[in-house]
Amino acid sequence: MKDGRLDEVDRKILRVLATDGRISNQALSEQVNLSPTPCWNRVKALEESGVIMNYVAILDQQALGLPDTVIIEVTLERHDDEIFRRFGEALAELPEVIEAYLLTGEYDYLIKVAISGTAGYEKFLREKLYKIPGIRHSRSTFALRCLKRTHSVVP
Amino acid sequence: MKDGRLDEVDRKILRVLATDGRISNQALSEQVNLSPTPCWNRVKALEESGVIMNYVAILDQQALGLPDTVIIEVTLERHDDEIFRRFGEALAELPEVIEAYLLTGEYDYLIKVAISGTAGYEKFLREKLYKIPGIRHSRSTFALRCLKRTHSVVP
DNA sequence: GATGAAAACTTTATAAG
DNA sequence: CTTATAAAGTTTTCATC
Numbered sequence: 001m002k003d004g005r006l007d008e009v010d011r012k013i014l015r016v017l018a019t020d021g022r023i024s025n026q027a028l029s030e031q032v033n034l035s036p037t038p039c040w041n042r043v044k045a046l047e048e049s050g051v052i053m054n055y056v057a058i059l060d061q062q063a064l065g066l067p068d069t070v071i072i073e074v075t076l077e078r079h080d081d082e083i084f085r086r087f088g089e090a091l092a093e094l095p096e097v098i099e100a101y102l103l104t105g106e107y108d109y110l111i112k113v114a115i116s117g118t119a120g121y122e123k124f125l126r127e128k129l130y131k132i133p134g135i136r137h138s139r140s141t142f143a144l145r146c147l148k149r150t151h152s153v154v155p
Numbered sequence: 156m157k158d159g160r161l162d163e164v165d166r167k168i169l170r171v172l173a174t175d176g177r178i179s180n181q182a183l184s185e186q187v188n189l190s191p192t193p194c195w196n197r198v199k200a201l202e203e204s205g206v207i208m209n210y211v212a213i214l215d216q217q218a219l220g221l222p223d224t225v226i227i228e229v230t231l232e233r234h235d236d237e238i239f240r241r242f243g244e245a246l247a248e249l250p251e252v253i254e255a256y257l258l259t260g261e262y263d264y265l266i267k268v269a270i271s272g273t274a275g276y277e278k279f280l281r282e283k284l285y286k287i288p289g290i291r292h293s294r295s296t297f298a299l300r301c302l303k304r305t306h307s308v309v310p
Numbered sequence: 311g312a313t314g315a316a317a318a319c320t321t322t323a324t325a326a327g
Numbered sequence: 328c329t330t331a332t333a334a335a336g337t338t339t340t341c342a343t344c
Binding site: 006014017018019020021022049050051052053054055056057058059060061063064065066069071088091092095096097098099100101102103104105106107109110114141142143144145146147148149150151152153154155 | 159161169172173174175176177204205206207208209210211212213214215216218219220221224226243246247250251252253254255256257258259260261262264265269296297298299300301302303304305306307308309310
């Protein structure tokens with residue numbers, strides 16, 4: 001690859017792939033007004049440089065029996081490195097956890113969880129989250145509806 | 156398709172595709188201990204029934220120049236249907252918004268935004284979010300670090 | 311469900327304008 | 328960058344056990 005900068009054609013390619021990760025190189029090259037060879041070279045370069053991290057299937061959580069999304073904010077008891085490291089690791093291992101962030105501000109963590117109903121939520125809290133030591137306080141919010149869900153943004 | 160229920164083989168297929176959306180049918184069938192034909196039939200059935208919603212490339216937001224994730228919680232001034240509908244639509248149209256949920260609890264909305272630095276954040280608030288009418292109050296939290304980011308959960 | 315097979319298409323590599 | 332070529336692999340359909 002020449003360098004790390006992306007031109008408008010690269011961004012076009014990324015916008016298409018962020019929407020349809022299984023498009024063929026031929027169809028992609030047509031959509032971005034390139035011939036197949038340079039299009040293919042660009043896609044490979046974007047994959048190798050890590051701009052494209054991977055390709056995944058997006059699944060319907062409702063069909064999988066986990067229709068509810070709960071946002072849980074958590075504050076830990078003591079702010080020492082070891083507790084933080086362990087808490088982060090334990091979180092990442094829970095399959096119900098879709099996303100988790102370390103935050104600035106009032107809470108230490110924001111956790112997004114996929115569960116089924118209040119019963120699934122209670123079970124997750126009791127059997128999984130509260131089993132991780134160090135939590136001082138948590139606040140949960142159920143998502144009533146998802147208004148938008150993208151997986152990547154190309155500026 | 157026979158019916159809407161998923162067996163263990165379907166779930167295995169979904170777990171693989173949620174990790175590698177570009178795997179060939181041949182390789183997938185080996186991973187789930189099926190021969191290629193029934194594996195292919197199952198994948199097509201999962202696509203047609205909507206369990207697999209789509210396939211996408213996951214991009215590195217840092218490489219794209221939007222390294223920061225900000226969580227914005229918003230409460231609207233008046234809780235009437237029309238204001239809510241318009242606010243949700245306007246949100247979904249903003250490219251910086253990766254995810255947006257209507258919530259229970261203290262705030263009406265949770266919005267996850269990809270931006271670049273405090274400058275990008277301020278610009279987004281002033282030029283985009285605050286241009287949508289009806290906001291009473293908002294609270295923003297920068298994500299310091301992402302601890303986990305999955306896109307689907309297969310129970 | 312497994313196997314086999316054939317046509318159309320895709321990927322990947324390479325060469326030349 | 329474009330066009331062209333070619334081998335290897337994949338998708339898709341279909342028939343048979």
